[in-house]
Amino acid sequence: MLHLRLIVPREKTDDVVRLIDGTVGTTHVVVMPGVAREPAGDVVSCDVAREAGDELLGGLQRLGIEECGSIAVENIDLSLSKRAVRAEKEAPGEPADAVLWEHLVEETHEESTLSVTYLAFMTLATMIAACGVVLDNAILIVGAMAVGPEFGPLTGISTSVVQRQPRLALRSLNALLAGFALAMAVTVVFSLLMDAGGLFTEARLEGDRPQTGFVYAPDALSFVVALLAGVAGTLSLTSAKSGALVGVAISVTTIPAAANAAVALSYGDMAQTAGSSKQLLLNLGAITLAGTATMLLQKWLWGRQRGRLHTRRA
Structure with missing residues (x-):
């Protein structure tokens, strides 16, 4: 699993959340309105199966988040969550075969x-x-x-x-x-x-x-x-x-x-x-x-x- 931490301008938060919700293999979505100071905006975080990570990152880039905010990605070494297990099962393919091109x-x-x-x-x-x-x-x-x-x-x-x-x-x-x-x-x-x-x-x-x-x-x-x-x-x-x-x-x-x-x-x-x-x-x-x-x-x-x-x- 991958953990994404996003800094998103307020006017784009709803679009980002819809993108995350519409991506197969995502879970643990958290929205913290107005907590980011530099750049100013909302903080959105989620976990995503590695095999769905490239698609989600591509969608975030098309929304311009890397230009007006921030996209940080970390590997999750351990995740004890049935939702995470279900997200990985729903995502296409196997994690070892997935390529994160960015x-x-x-x-x-x-x-x-x-x-x-x-x-x-x-x-x-x-x-x-x-x-x-x-x-x-x-x-x-x-x-x-x-x-x-x-x-x-x-x-x-x-x-x-x-x-x-x-x-x-x-x-x-x-x-x-x-x-x-x-x-x-x-x-x-x-x-x-x-x-x-x-x-x-x-x-x-x-x-x-x-x-x-x-x-x-x-x-x-x-x-x-x-x-x-x-x-x-x-x-x-x-x-x-x-x-x-x-x-x-x-x-x-x-x-x-x-x-x-x-x-x-x-x-x-x-x-x-x-x-x-x-x-x-x-x-x-x-x-x-x-x-x-x-x-x-x-x-x-x-x-x-x-x-x-x-x-x-x-």
């Missing part, structure tokens, strides 16, 4: 913001992966994959395509390109310093690496794995099952490929640099493609389900 846009907007923290995580992850590829240490590679924040901008690009938000696409692309560019540049310097200290050697990079050699050898399987990871990552975000993102992060070869390209470049090995760059681009493209296709399918399926519900009600 929430997804807001979340990907935050995750794709080019900030100091984002750049720090990108750079640290790439340097950790650099140690992993030189030492042929799979544990370090997995750790670097988990630290890397690149899935946020990739999801932002997919979301922008589905929701037709070019600004989000530009923001996400900027974060992605700037993040990898800075991380790889810093990792080149890091590699040179590690070599000067005797911790990295070209012989280790060029030697047999059974654990990490895949990062500069892209093939069809790499593309398939990235596609599957893109689908899984998108589903984890849209269904609010963020725990699955860790598994997604350690199944794609983005950060390790960028790290291997940077280390190889520091030693002048253009063959490995090119192979790693191809691996990186292949994974980025496959994840974006899979994410976009998954969201489009989700939107189509959910639209059909809501359409059938409205037909039955009519």
